[in-house]
Amino acid sequence: MVSKTYNLHDYVEMKKQHPCGTNRWQIIRVGMDIRIKCQGCGASILMPRRDFDKRLKKFYLSEYRQIPGDRYRLPGIFY
Numbered sequence: 001m002v003s004k005t006y007n008l009h010d011y012v013e014m015k016k017q018h019p020c021g022t023n024r025w026q027i028i029r030v031g032m033d034i035r036i037k038c039q040g041c042g043a044s045i046l047m048p049r050r051d052f053d054k055r056l057k058k059f060y061l062s063e064y065r066q067i068p069g070d071r072y073r074l075p076g077i078f079y
C-alpha cells in the first residue's frame, strides 16, 4: 500500500499517465480535493482526495520538504 503522507509540492506518479505521455505530476493543492500539475505539458487536474488516493502509484518528496530526524532522504527518491 502507498503511504498517504504526501504533501504540497511533492511529485507523484499515477497509475495512468497523462495523455501527453508524461507520468510525473506535482501536487499544487491539498485539501478536500487534490490538484496536480502535469510536469510534461503543464495541465492541471483537480480530483477528490479519495480518487487521488486510488489513482496514486508512487510519490516522492519535493525539495521543499524536510523530515526531522531523517536527513538522509534526498529529494527525488521514490517511496
Ligand SMILES: [Zn+2]
Pocket (backbone or CB within 6 Å): 018, 019, 020, 021, 022, 038, 039, 040, 041, 042, 043
Ligand atoms: Zn501532460
